[in-house]
Amino acid sequence: MDKTKILLADDDPIIRMDIREMLEERGYRVAGAARNGEEAVELAARLKPDLVLLDVKMPRMSGLKAARLIRRIYDPAIVLVTAYSERDTVREAGEADVSAYLVKPVSELNLFPAIEIALSQQSRIDGLKKALASLERSAEERRTVEKAKGLLMQAHALNEEEAYRFMRGASMDSRLSLGKFAEAVLQEREERMPDKAGNG
Structure with a gap:
């Protein structure tokens, strides 16, 4: 260690x-x-x-x-x-x-307790920061999935459950997490938008 x-x-x-x-x-x-x-x-x-x-x-x-x-x-x-x-x-x-x-x-009597308290407190703070960052990532991923699902519902006339099932199946087939697959759907949509604007 x-x-x-x-x-x-x-x-x-x-x-x-x-x-x-x-x-x-x-x-x-x-x-x-x-x-x-x-x-x-x-x-x-x-x-x-x-x-x-x-x-x-x-x-x-x-x-x-x-x-x-x-x-x-x-x-x-x-x-x-x-x-x-x-x-x-x-x-x-x-x-x-x-x-x-x-x-x-x-002295040893006051130094080491102070160090252990400080390290323990810092460890708890670091743990809370990591947990908060993880929650923020999860929330961001949920928002991305919801956006992608909405696009698929609109583009393919799917209901919410059908769009979610399609996304889950496609993410498994492509070996991407649901969040990464949703990002890919949104990115593809963004890349197509200028073409549509130019052709319109």
């Missing part, structure tokens, strides 16, 4: 080293380590880690701003690390769509 890829970002080299050691001892793969928010965004875009661990206060770009920019590129789990449990920071972390929030000092 592939190891979970993690990108960590902290301006303190000792903290970066300590966190890297903790992660690698637990079996995670540290794909990269950034010294500031800008580097974190660049590395996240290039390496596409499963989880990004961001210190809030970093030079050049804060962890909060980096989190927002990373979210525009793709959707990893994001854990924010801060020395302060301030209400404003917690609120901003929520607005930045952060998966989990961790208060320093970072």
Whole structure:
């Protein structure tokens, strides 16, 4: 099984080293380590880690701003690390769509639960997105089938059931899904329309 890829970002080299050691001892793969928010965004875009661990206060770009920019590129789990449990920071972390929030000092006791929560939450979000995309594809396919069925009813004086039976049989004969066959019917209709207009 592939190891979970993690990108960590902290301006303190000792903290970066300590966190890297903790992660690698637990079996995670540290794909990269950034010294500031800008580097974190660049590395996240290039390496596409499963989880990004961001210190809030970093030079050049804060962890909060980096989190927002990373979210525009793709959707990893994001854990924010801060020395302060301030209400404003917690609120901003929520607005930045952060998966989990961790208060320093970072130790195995608080690091790994935060990572597991973040990965689990991201997995659920990814699952919901896939389910939604699948529903949207199904709805689009149904609309395409209905359009094609309507064309066949009109062109061949068929009732709805006859048109559907014809489409199902033709899709099986051509080894196409019903949706793909419906697309072919509509495409053929579009290709014929200019000819009819020109001949009319």
